[in-house]
Amino acid sequence: MNLPDIEQVCHRLAGDLQEMIRNEGLEDPLLVGIRTGGVWVAERLQKALNGSSEVASLDISFYRDDFTRHGLHPKVQGSELPDTVEDRHIILIDDVIMSGRTIRAAMNELFDYGRPASIHLICLLDIGRRELPVQPDLCGARLTLEEGQLVKLSGPEPLELSLA
């Protein structure tokens, strides 16, 4: 399968994001990347937006719904968010969306920091297989993978996609 060129996808996504922020009138949006890949993508997008907004990172280890299956992630790094997200417009960014469970966990965690004004979801890749009613507002590319196949983003420099 041909994997899309990441730099191109990021570039396009940045443009779409800029447009969305403008169209929806999102004032002082907060970019929040989900560890680890989502943070890298968020940093790319921030650069493309000329660094006008800050990037926060979210570690959802304590919010996963699969603790009873897999236990605690061995390398918890913790979240780095501003003191409050109260009334902020959040741009939540992840590298790959699949089941939607990560996004659910991330939103739960965000709400423990305060009540945001809005949340928009941006994903680099959508590989389908959704298990929850969660859809990205913007998506860089859609992929259809074989059964059992996964896609993995490595980074931060360069960002590269590989199949696993």
Place this chain on the structure above:
Amino acid sequence: MTDPSKVQLTEDGRLKHFLTTEGLSKDLLTEILDTADSFISTQERAVKTVPLLRGKTVVNLFFENSTRTRSTFELAAKRLSADILNLDIARSATSKGETLMDTLWNLEAMYSDMFVVRHADSGAAHFIAEQVTPNVAIINAGDGRHAHPTQAMLDMLTIRRHKDSIEGKVVAIVGDILHSRVARSQIYALRTLGAAEVRVIGPGTLLPRDIEGMGAKPFYDMKQGLADCDVVIMLRLQKERMQNALLPSESEFFKLYGLTEEKLAFARPDAIVMHPGPINRGVEIESAVADGNQSVILNQVSYGIAVRMAVMAMAMSGQQTLINSEENA
């Protein structure tokens, strides 16, 4: 029975109980500190709980009274969204062993997932870990003179946050080492995490025999013992020590080992002062030092919850992977 340091690990080296700092690898101790760091950040939020242990039942099994320690475990469990049950069990004078076993069987019937155990006998947490049905995690909240690993780890976290690293530091532990489970757990953790030197300072009656075998260097004099120290840890002195002919009086102890500004001046100027609490002001430490700018005693208390959250989450996680591998097999 196997070595206590082995009982607490799964086959692939993850924590499934937390009984002692002895025998744990540097990586594992560092993982506890890193995880605790992450929990410190959740403690600074508007909503301080995380949903990690939702639906799990934690039992505080305290055979020895300690409201402080019990409260920090209770808070830690609540902030992990676990259900918590507090049991204060007075030890009956007769057939103590049977009482303990009966208690355990009763609690197992309640489908508990974790026991936090405080007991006056050394090895009690280890004994319980070996006796309870599998998949109940045991956290040692202090057993006799043996170990108090969560206290030791919160002390390690304190040192790491205030002195950047434990590596290469000279640490002195002062006072009643003989009866101190905290000191034993600290010595192992400090040695493993790379402290340059661990010293114990006190009178011969309060330093246990062959303490060098644990990797600590004994001193009888504060001036020599505190020279070049980066960290000074004062231990609490119990009143009973005077009745047992271990010490003549509190005043003589304070004269020789009480931490005053003059004695603290023997240590490095940037040395930090720690104390597991509760403090006996004027016995082991004077107020000017306890409340002074080198004291990090209050910070220790706030790190206690994060460290306990970390080991509870990690031990429950280790148990969880055991349950899963059994189900798959």
Place this chain on the structure above:
Amino acid sequence: MRYLHIQNARIIDPASQTDTIADVFVANGAIRTIGRRPDAGEIEETIDATGLWLLPGLIDLGGHLPEPGFPQKGTMASETKAACAGGFTHICSLPDTKPVADTSAVIKLIEEKAAKAGYARVLPLGAMTQGLAGEQLANMVTLFEAGAVALSNVRQPIRDSYVLRRLMEYAATYDIPLFLTANDVTLAAGGCMHEGEVATRMGLAGIPETAETIALAQILLLAEQTGVRAHISQVSCGRSIRMITDARQRGMRISADTPLANLLYTDAQVTGYNSLYNVQPPLRSEADRQALIAAVAAGDLAISSNHRPHEIAAKKAPFSDAESGMSQYDCFLPMAMTLVSAGELSLDALINAVSVLPAQILGMAQSVQENSAFNAVLFDPETERTITARDLNSRGHNHPALGRSLKGQVQRVFIDGQQIC
């Protein structure tokens, strides 16, 4: 006469300096001939003992029997049968029964129960002081006349030196032997294991060696002064051995024993809080163990069992809360033989310490030679087996051999010519 014919046994009898393969003919409770057929009479039974050892029966200088008083820990039958299985023909029972063996009635009761059980012969030790309280003298002469072979206060203290002195003087008057245990309870207070690096690491309160040596010094000086026949039970420290040797060099007749556990294990065994190794006297350092081994090798120290069976609940507790003591009778000889196979003791030294010396201390004859009472053990030195709970006769499963593989097994035990098991 009708004979029991034991064919082709390797006879090992240090008392007569015998180590030979020969036939033994037994009749009317005694060995009639060795190596030659008796002139007349018929052979009633022949036992092929090819490859087996014929040893003098083991004599225990002190074990705790659960009767009377502790039915949950075992019975006279279970423990004396276990003793036979371990190679013992005779065992001295410590007086800490319930009631304490401080009256002739209790001594008689023990003897009757032992006779009824019909396994190892029980030689009761009477209590030195009433109720073992260490204060008032027991009726020492009455106890001795009732059948107590010696008097003991077990590990209970006689706190008052004056009482100890008078007790020794009184015993000396009637030449009653005393089995004394050196244990200063004020120094041992609160301790549950040897004071040393392991205790420090485990956070367990230690028992210093001075708890034994200070009490021993007191015993030795008073024994010297009073001239009492003294035996020191349950020695655990190397320093004690030197003190006893010194006393002997001053001309004192003084004997001593050490529990087998103190020869097999050290305080390192406590790592892991295994309550099985909570014993009194405590397991001490490797240097102590070596000194005890050397004393046994030199023929100066007997080995006792210090057998103490416990029900499961007694040991199912954190280390310091568990009851002290180890079940030792079953597998005693194979366990002791591990010292021989490890090259730490010669076979002769071992047999000497478990049979010859104890016999001397008790004033008995125990020997595999012509015209001796036939109190002996047929031992299979080769068979190897893994010990399971089913192999134990003792009710006390607090036995260190459980689950481990042991070489050697007692095949038959004879007491006064009768095969007991």
